[in-house]
Amino acid sequence: MNWDKVWTAGNLERMLVGDLFTQGHAGGLLLTVWIAGIAIVASTVLGMLLGVMRASDRSLLRLPALVYIQTFRNVPLLILVFWAYFVPPYLGIETSKFVSVAVALTMFTTAYIAEYIRGGILSVPDTQREAARALGLSAAQIQLYVVLPQAFFNMIPAITGRYIVTVMNTSLAFLIGLSELTDIGKQINVRLQTSPIEVYLTLMLIYFIVNRGLSAGMRWLEHRPRFNHLFLKI
Amino acid sequence: MYHFEWSVLWGEWGLRLLDGLYVTVKLALLTMVFAFAAGFVFGIIRWTRNRYLEPICWIYVEFARNTPPLVQILFWYFSAVYILPHWLFAYMRDVGFEFAAAVFALSIYHGAFVAEIVRAGLNSISLGQVDAARSLGLNFRERMLHVTLPQAIRVLIPPLTNEAVGLLKNTSLAMAIGVTEIAYQTKYIDTYTFRGVEALVAASALYICLCLIVSGLGRLATKRFSRHVDTRRTMRVTALLSE
Numbered sequence: 001m002n003w004d005k006v007w008t009a010g011n012l013e014r015m016l017v018g019d020l021f022t023q024g025h026a027g028g029l030l031l032t033v034w035i036a037g038i039a040i041v042a043s044t045v046l047g048m049l050l051g052v053m054r055a056s057d058r059s060l061l062r063l064p065a066l067v068y069i070q071t072f073r074n075v076p077l078l079i080l081v082f083w084a085y086f087v088p089p090y091l092g093i094e095t096s097k098f099v100s101v102a103v104a105l106t107m108f109t110t111a112y113i114a115e116y117i118r119g120g121i122l123s124v125p126d127t128q129r130e131a132a133r134a135l136g137l138s139a140a141q142i143q144l145y146v147v148l149p150q151a152f153f154n155m156i157p158a159i160t161g162r163y164i165v166t167v168m169n170t171s172l173a174f175l176i177g178l179s180e181l182t183d184i185g186k187q188i189n190v191r192l193q194t195s196p197i198e199v200y201l202t203l204m205l206i207y208f209i210v211n212r213g214l215s216a217g218m219r220w221l222e223h224r225p226r227f228n229h230l231f232l233k234i
Numbered sequence: 235m236y237h238f239e240w241s242v243l244w245g246e247w248g249l250r251l252l253d254g255l256y257v258t259v260k261l262a263l264l265t266m267v268f269a270f271a272a273g274f275v276f277g278i279i280r281w282t283r284n285r286y287l288e289p290i291c292w293i294y295v296e297f298a299r300n301t302p303p304l305v306q307i308l309f310w311y312f313s314a315v316y317i318l319p320h321w322l323f324a325y326m327r328d329v330g331f332e333f334a335a336a337v338f339a340l341s342i343y344h345g346a347f348v349a350e351i352v353r354a355g356l357n358s359i360s361l362g363q364v365d366a367a368r369s370l371g372l373n374f375r376e377r378m379l380h381v382t383l384p385q386a387i388r389v390l391i392p393p394l395t396n397e398a399v400g401l402l403k404n405t406s407l408a409m410a411i412g413v414t415e416i417a418y419q420t421k422y423i424d425t426y427t428f429r430g431v432e433a434l435v436a437a438s439a440l441y442i443c444l445c446l447i448v449s450g451l452g453r454l455a456t457k458r459f460s461r462h463v464d465t466r467r468t469m470r471v472t473a474l475l476s477e
Contacts, residue, residue, distance in 0.1 A: 071442065073399075073445075074399070074403075074441065074442045074445035074446060074449075075403070075438050075441050075442060075445075076403035076404070076405075076406035076417065076441055077403070077406075078406040078407065078409070078417050079406065079417060079420070079434065079437055079438055079441060082417070082420065082421070082424075082430070082434055083434055083438075086424060086430045086431075086434065087430070087431055087434065090236045090430075090431055091236055164299075164300065168300075168301065168302035168303065168304075169302070170302075171302040171304040171305055172304060172407070174304065174410075175304075175409070175410055182302065182304060182305055182308075185305070185308075186308065189312065196309070196312030196313045196316075197309075197312075197313040197316055197317065200305060200308060200309035200312065200313065201309070203301075203305050203309075204297070204301040204305055204306070204309065207300065207301045207302055207305065208296075208297060208300045208301055211300040211301075212296075212300060
């Protein structure tokens with residue numbers, strides 16, 4: 001084991017921020033977190049919308065959501081990334097690796113979040129909706145202020161798990177050549193040739209720290225008093 | 235608008251996809267066996283809270299769940315030769331090292347998820363059941379086989395089905411180390427014929443079919459294992475309890 005060959009200042013800098021300071025474009029952990037952040041926020045918003053549709057009584061709303069969820073949950077993310085990366089050029093649309101990965105990851109995660117949100121919505125007792133209606137809230141207000149906060153709150157453990165998987169799934173960007181953390185790790189491994197154990201353990205450690213931080217943050221959110229304020233401010 | 239040319243998929247290129255399908259199914263089935271075996275062992279150990287084994291299992295589960303499967307595949311692919319005992323490495327090399335490394339890494343990754351599912355499922359069984367079985371003089375093996383697991387399996391099957399579907403999808407990551415499964419063949423076809431869209435449509439359809447088959451089997455199993463449960467009675471009891 002020669003850790004000092006892997007843990008040089010240059011290698012660590014490339015793993016954390018890529019070529020940000022030398023060539024000006026971000027990479028490494030920074031890019032990983034950036035993609036994951038976009039995908040998490042976007043898929044949470046879209047997933048809530050789709051989850052409400054999925055739990056709706058009207059088949060006009062329910063069926064499209066069902067088709068979307070079933071399709072995107074049953075295709076590997078890698079295939080979706082290929083779709084988002086290889087197909088747009090055929091249709092004459094300019095795209096970049098970053099956009100492709102972000103879009104594919106968002107669409108994939110949305111399907112899962114929607115399914116969790118639907119489970120959460122079903123777990124909200126009907127009395128809550130009736131009480132809200134009795135107070136004179138509109139249908140949209142009932143969903144946004146009464147049902148969704150509780151649905152999200154009930155499903156926080158499952159949603160946290162999905163967020164973590166989303167962070168891990170950004171590593172697929174390496175397969176189409178985006179220089180995020182896994183790709184940087186592979187470059188370092190190829191250059192050193194002799195120490196794959198150290199390089200990949202370092203990568204795993206970085207991902208591990210990020211993911212533990214994420215789950216600690218979600219646990220803090222779960223135990224935060226007045227969780228609903230998050231939604232009231234939206 | 236894109237002009238589809240489905241004839242690409244008939245003949246050699248279509249056969250390549252079918253080859254990929256075979257490898258994917260083989261990879262998924264083998265990984266499922268190992269992941270479920272590992273998951274049940276580690277999950278039961280975590281549930282029993284053995285003072286010496288539990289910390290080891292905890293470290294394994296936390297580490298395997300929080301690191302990307304792709305990185306794990308690359309890790310085992312590049313460093314198995316330094317870490318694994320020689321006989322195991324020689325065996326993996328003989329059966330095709332890329333394939334064996336993918337099975338190994340994915341089993342470890344999904345084994346951790348299965349372990350968490352198993353632990354949660356066992357926790358849902360009330361301790362009164364275990365105590366009653368113990369007071370009847372059943373030993374650990376008998377308690378597990380005849381009392382705890384038969385009750386837990388009903389709760390376990392839906393999440394385990396989800397996990398199996400996830401595992402099936404994650405086999406596509408094995409293309410990173412050159413296992414010739416569906417995603418690999420899709421990219422191959424795209425590279426050589428520039429007909430990537432048709433190949434992608436076919437690959438997506440294959441994956442959707444495979445996943446629907448797995449979840450269908452899971453639903454059948456759920457029905458099979460809950461046939462003793464009188465749902466109406468359970469619902470009545472739940473309604474009474476919640477009032």
